[in-house]
């Protein structure tokens with residue numbers, strides 16, 4: 176199993192403007208591997224995930240290719256194929272803000288059991304729940320009786336109901352405290368050691384580093400740097416990656432000054448240039464992605480050839 180995404184581009188038409196949410200994203204993730212997609216709020220991470228699963232609304236325009244196991248292009252597959260063969264079965268999605276996806280009038284257990292039945296799974300609700308640290312009695316609660324963290328864990332369990340080979344986790348630790356973040360990341364790691372492919376979306380670089388083999392850094396709709404996780408954290412090459420690393424509580428803890436551009440008004444050149452301490456005249460042109468970094472003046476040479 177391998178997911179191979181090439182040139183994924185998504186825009187939304189809104190009255191009087193176009194939102195360019197994902198621009199020319201290329202990356203791959205294979206079985207036994209965890210890729211973390213990191214970037215600030217609003218940079219296009221969830222839209223990218225939803226594009227892969229055919230979950231975008233009608234005002235979206237999608238182009239590019241996303242080959243699953245070299246045989247199915249997720250971006251041109253029919254809604255019936257995506258619903259009947261892909262979602263839940265080949266690709267599990269842990270949605271962002273899971274509480275909003277649970278049905279208010281039914282217990283967590285009923286919803287988890289329904290997912291298991293629909294997907295013809297032989298696993299039990301209790302077994303899946305236990306994996307994410309939920310007690311059986313938690314399953315008998317209704318969504319409004321679940322804390323944010325519990326709802327998150329129920330959603331994580333539901334995503335695994337169909338035993339998918341690829342798991343996409345969109346902010347799987349939001350609302351969880353540090354011990355639960357660690358536990359969730361450890362479970363994601365286990366899932367990938369078992370031979371699944373895992374794509375984790377997060378703005379928590381520390382959590383990403385704990386689970387991911389490789390990181391892909393997204394800024395203003397584009398992937399700007401990708402490579403082995405440890406290398407990106409120790410020796411970031413894109414000034415934006417360096418800024419994210421420095422903003423971590425266990426590092427300098429200094430946020431990057433300024434704001435990302437509006438996705439309705441992206442510049443022609445490098446979108447990070449207005450916030451970049453190293454900006455040059457060349458930055459007025461869009462830098463190409465080259466050996467894992469998209470920057471006219473990377474902070475250092477590539478340690479070795481890197482693929483996204």
Ligand SMILES: Nc1ncnc2c1ncn2[C@@H]1O[C@H](COP(=O)(O)OP(=O)(O)OP(=O)(O)O)[C@@H](O)[C@H]1O
Pocket residue numbers: 187188189194196214215216217218219220221222223232234271378438
């Ligand atoms: N249906 C839509 N129509 C227009 N714009 C949209 C639509 N859906 C998302 N967007 C815009 O696309 C951009 C990317 O959103 P996305 O949800 O992917 O961000 P994100 O990186 O996941 O951030 P967060 O960390 O906040 O979840 C945002 O500017 C958002 O407003």
Ligand code: NI
Pocket residue numbers: 220221222271345
């Ligand atoms: Ni998101």
